[in-house]
Structure formats: structure tokens, C-alpha cells
Amino acid sequence: MAAEIEGRRRTYIPMLDEMLGGGMPAGTSMLFTAMPGVASEVFGCQIIAERMRNDGDVSFIYTNTRTPVEIEHVFHRYGWDLRSALDSGQTFFVDSISSMMGMPAIGKYEIDDFKDSEKVVAEAIADIAGGTAVIEDVSTLLDSIGVDQTFDMIEGLNEVARSNDVNMIYLFTRWNYEKVMLGRLSQLVDCEVKLFSVEEKVVYRQVFAITKSNWIEASGTKIFFEVLEPGGVRVFIPKLLVTGPYNAGKTTFAHAIAPDTVSVERQTFELFPTTVGLDIGHLDYKGFSADVFGTPGQERFDLLLEPLGREAIGTFIVIDSTKPETFVRAKEMIRMCRTEAIPKVIIANKQDLPNALSPDEIKKKMALWEGVPIVPVSATDGKGLSEALDTLFSLIYEI
Amino acid sequence: MIPKIASGIAGLDELTGGLPENTMTLVYGPPKTGKSIFCYQFLRQAVADGDLCSYLMTDYIQSQLEQQMMVFDWFIHDYIQDKKLYVIDTASGSVGAMQKETKNMMISSPQNPTDIASKVIQQLQDIYQQTRAFRSILDSSTTLFAFNSPILVIRVLKSYIMRIKMAGGTGIITYTEGTAETEIETMLKASVDNIIYLDSETITIEAMAGLRQESAGYQITDNGIVVG
Numbered sequence: 004m005a006a007e008i009e010g011r012r013r014t015y016i017p018m019l020d021e022m023l024g025g026g027m028p029a030g031t032s033m034l035f036t037a038m039p040g041v042a043s044e045v046f047g048c049q050i051i052a053e054r055m056r057n058d059g060d061v062s063f064i065y066t067n068t069r070t071p072v073e074i075e076h077v078f079h080r081y082g083w084d085l086r087s088a089l090d091s092g093q094t095f096f097v098d099s100i101s102s103m104m105g106m107p108a109i110g111k112y113e114i115d116d117f118k119d120s121e122k123v124v125a126e127a128i129a130d131i132a133g134g135t136a137v138i139e140d141v142s143t144l145l146d147s148i149g150v151d152q153t154f155d156m157i158e159g160l161n162e163v164a165r166s167n168d169v170n171m172i173y174l175f176t177r178w179n180y181e182k183v184m185l186g187r188l189s190q191l192v193d194c195e196v197k198l199f200s201v202e203e204k205v206v207y208r209q210v211f212a213i214t215k216s217n218w219i220e221a222s223g224t225k226i227f228f229e230v231l232e233p234g235g236v237r238v239f240i241p242k243l244l245v246t247g248p249y250n251a252g253k254t255t256f257a258h259a260i261a262p263d264t265v266s267v268e269r270q271t272f273e274l275f276p277t278t279v280g281l282d283i284g285h286l287d288y289k290g291f292s293a294d295v296f297g298t299p300g301q302e303r304f305d306l307l308l309e310p311l312g313r314e315a316i317g318t319f320i321v322i323d324s325t326k327p328e329t330f331v332r333a334k335e336m337i338r339m340c341r342t343e344a345i346p347k348v349i350i351a352n353k354q355d356l357p358n359a360l361s362p363d364e365i366k367k368k369m370a371l372w373e374g375v376p377i378v379p380v381s382a383t384d385g386k387g388l389s390e391a392l393d394t395l396f397s398l399i400y401e402i
Numbered sequence: 403m404i405p406k407i408a409s410g411i412a413g414l415d416e417l418t419g420g421l422p423e424n425t426m427t428l429v430y431g432p433p434k435t436g437k438s439i440f441c442y443q444f445l446r447q448a449v450a451d452g453d454l455c456s457y458l459m460t461d462y463i464q465s466q467l468e469q470q471m472m473v474f475d476w477f478i479h480d481y482i483q484d485k486k487l488y489v490i491d492t493a494s495g496s497v498g499a500m501q502k503e504t505k506n507m508m509i510s511s512p513q514n515p516t517d518i519a520s521k522v523i524q525q526l527q528d529i530y531q532q533t534r535a536f537r538s539i540l541d542s543s544t545t546l547f548a549f550n551s552p553i554l555v556i557r558v559l560k561s562y563i564m565r566i567k568m569a570g571g572t573g574i575i576t577y578t579e580g581t582a583e584t585e586i587e588t589m590l591k592a593s594v595d596n597i598i599y600l601d602s603e604t605i606t607i608e609a610m611a612g613l614r615q616e617s618a619g620y621q622i623t624d625n626g627i628v629v630g
Contacts, residue, residue, distance in 0.1 A: 039561040040523035043516060068514045100513060104549075140516065146554035176516040178557030200523075344530065 082233025
């Protein structure tokens, strides 16, 4: 984390300020680039609502996607009072949607024709020196007035904002635009924060990351978040699942990747202790933070698998490389955890034993999951652990 | 052999064998040719088969859908009670009615595709927890074209289609012919897998995997669209 620097203006997005060295320098711009399906509006709302509440900030919202009435409603849902700030003039709308919808415009400024946007918004910026402007959203501008004019506009507005110490917050949904265009857009702003989802087929978790910043080195660290109503953007600690057949070494593996893991074990009538409850631990690895949950392997605990798998964002399937007869059971457990659709890595454990099958032999025997990586590991002597973690994290965070 | 699902349209499946599973079908034609009724029948089949259905409606709200289907003696009340229908309506939002949202009943705005996409995903996530085979209906893309730049709508629809198919769904999208430029219509057609054209007398399968172009007469009766 960078040290907090005097004069930075907080965004009040958890973790974002810490990563930005306290917030945004006055007069700078920030672009939130959201993959389709990830909600971006809340970021704009949160920044101006919290700044108004905590810092007495002045602001405006330029909108071409939601009507002022809808925006007020959204603020309300998150638990922020926009009404009294509107009444007192602490904030106002630049309404570029109502006239298009055939409704009376609400706001200090209205725009009937997108082509007038730059001039009107520039005037509004001059009204809120030292404050914050939210521009919602850039995608509609791009597809309405064209790329060049939109870029000219952003450049012009940032210029006006700089001389008025105004922070510009741009919201942008990244539909299937040209890569070159996206690169140019990123060049126009001081800071870009990408919002995306960790998924396979269907979104599981939302993540943000700073991918560009002119005032601090962008680490690329990914922060999981959730959006609460009320509450807004909150950091979410993701959950990793460790599962696999009985006696495959799940607990040993969980302890090896998350050393503070607490296990519920008891001596059974068998020769070795086995997990009858859970392994729960916390993992911090290369800037990623996650809770680790290990499942029991015996069939009589199968009912526990589904609730344990719920909300997991990634799974390690630990198998005993010396016991191919248990591989079918591994597949069955994945189904019962309902984690078929999230990123997973097969941990070919017990590679230290002489009769262990190689990853290639296991791959042939399993032939169950196309493209699921197999990592050879020996959990007892710590071999292959970082490779296992790197492999799963690279699957999870694939952008 | 391509796996197919029943369309719910009397006589249509005899012609096509059903709609290919996990594909998107564009149902288009001039106004008042039965595109929405096509959707009701598709939904009615989901009810009959016990399939979940994601329904993005832009011109009516859930209670209107229920009423319109009741005209044909098709009842979806139990289906809604069982939380099998997932609605996003962009109709009540635009008239300023702010009702409470649930996982099965979400409100959005036709001019806010970012919000629509985010709500589609939220519902698909819920659906995906329960099943891999479900149906989806988007009636009608015409409204989206009316409120947004056409090229933006194409981007949004492509993303929508990809999401539905990835989650395992089989869907239909309706569009009123002539409401967007020819170029945009071409792009729309290129984004879907199957194309069905209705002109008030003839139904034409313009494109469908494994089929040659087929047409047949149809009528709108008390039992909905009847082909042949």
C-alpha cells in the first residue's frame, strides 16, 4: 500500500484510496471501464455521495442513460440522500436524457442535442470549482456522436477540470469496441479502473483493479467487491474450496497453502486422523487474499458439500496420485459442490510416493475435464504449492 | 442430429423439428403479425415443460403479460409463484413506477443497457444454479432501438446472446421489420443462429441449422399461432 499523501481527494471506494496513495490529486480524471454485466453506476454514486457527506464537496451528474428521477431513486436504494443536496444546490444534474425521452428536463442544465454536450458540461464544470463531476456514460456518447468527437470532448473537459481543480469521473461500459479505440480512451484520462467479473460461463464475483494511474504505479491488484443496498461498494473476501476424495491429503494441502488453517479432526478407527468437519484458513499470496475451506471426503458428509461450495470462486481438487480408483469419486464431489462452472485445478498429490502416477497418466485416466490443469504436488514436503496457487489464480483472474 | 426443443407453436415443429437447443432465434416481421404471441406460446411451452424462463420485456409489464396470455386461456400464475419466471421489465421503469425488485422481478430502463446487462447476469446466475437448460425471451428489441443508438443496441444484443447461450439457454428475440436501417438489420441477423419471418399470412424459416428455407401459411386463432 502506498503512503497517504496530503491533498489527495478520497474516492471512498474501499481499497481504491489505499492503492491510490490516499485518493485522487485535485483536477485529475478517472475512468471506470466496466465489462458488460458489471454494475458501474454505483461507483459514480458512491464517490459523490460520500464526498458530499464527508467533505462538503460540490458536484454534478451528467446523464445520458438514466433520468434524474431514476438516479435519485438509485441513490436512495444505496442509502444516500441526494434530495437534500439537490435542494441546497450542493449537487445538480446536467440532463441529456429527458428531452430524448420526451420528458421535461430536470436539472440546472439540459442538453437537447448531443453535439452541444461539451460546451454545456464545460460550463457546469466551471460552476463546481474544487468539486466532482460524474459523466454517465461514455458508451452512449461514443455511439451517438462518434469516437473522434467524444475523445475531443473528454480532452476538452479534462482541460477545464484541471484548471478548476475538479475531479472527473467517467463511467464506461466496454461493449465490443475496437481495441485501438479502448487504448486511445485510456490515454485520455489520468487513471483507469477496470471492473470485471471472475467467471466461467456465468458471473460469479465482481472485481476491480487499477490498470493505469498517472500519479502512482498501478499494481494491478484485484479487489473483489460486492454491492449492497444500502451500503454501496464493499470489499468481498473470496472463498477457495479444497475438495477431493477421502484421504487424498486435503487437510495437509490446506495447511500448506494457508498455514493458520484450523481443522476439525478426530481420531477414527482407521490408521490416520481424518477430517470429519472442516478445514478453515486464510491465505495471503502475491496480493491476493482469500478464505480457504476444505471439505471432508467421506460419502456420509456429502450433504455438506453443496453449502460449502456455495460462493466459492475457485476450487482445488486434491487427488491421491497413487489411487486411480478414487478419481471417479473426485468428479462426483465436484458435481456435488456445484462447482463445475468455476475455475479449478487438479492437485495431483502424493507425488513423493514411488507409485504416484504422472500428470499425463492422470490426465488420461481422468479424461473428464477438458482443459482443467493438473499440477503435481507433494503437500507433505511443500513441493508444487506455488505452482498450484499461480495456476488457479491465473484462471480466476483471466481478463 | 441436433437436439431440439418444442417451440410451443402448433404446427411449426412439424416443419422444423423444433428449435435447436442452445441457440438464439430472431422472430421478426411487420407490426401486428404475431411476434409477441409467438413469445407467449414459447413461454407457455416452458410452463408445460417445467423450464425456467428469462423474460426481458420492453413494452409491457409482468401483470400485462399474464393478462394477455389469459386471453388465450393460458395461465402462468402458478409458474410465477414457483419463481420459474425471471422478468426484467424496462416498461414500468420508464413511466416512473418504482416498485420493489426481487430476484425474479427486476426493473430497468430501455435507454440503460449497462443496467439491463447487469440485471440479466444477476438472474442468469440464479438460473444457472438450478439448471443448464432454460428458455429466454426478449420482446422486443425494437424498443431498445428506439431509445439507443442502433450500433450500441447491436453491441448489447451480441453480449446478451452470448450470455444466454453460455449459460445453456435457448432463446428468442423479436424485432419489428423496418424500425432500424437495413445495415443494422443485417447485423442483427448475423448475430443470431436462426431466423423466422412472419408476414401475417406466411411464416418463413429463413435460417436454421440443418434446414433449407421453409415456409408455410399461418393463422392467429384462439389457440395462438397455428401453422399449416
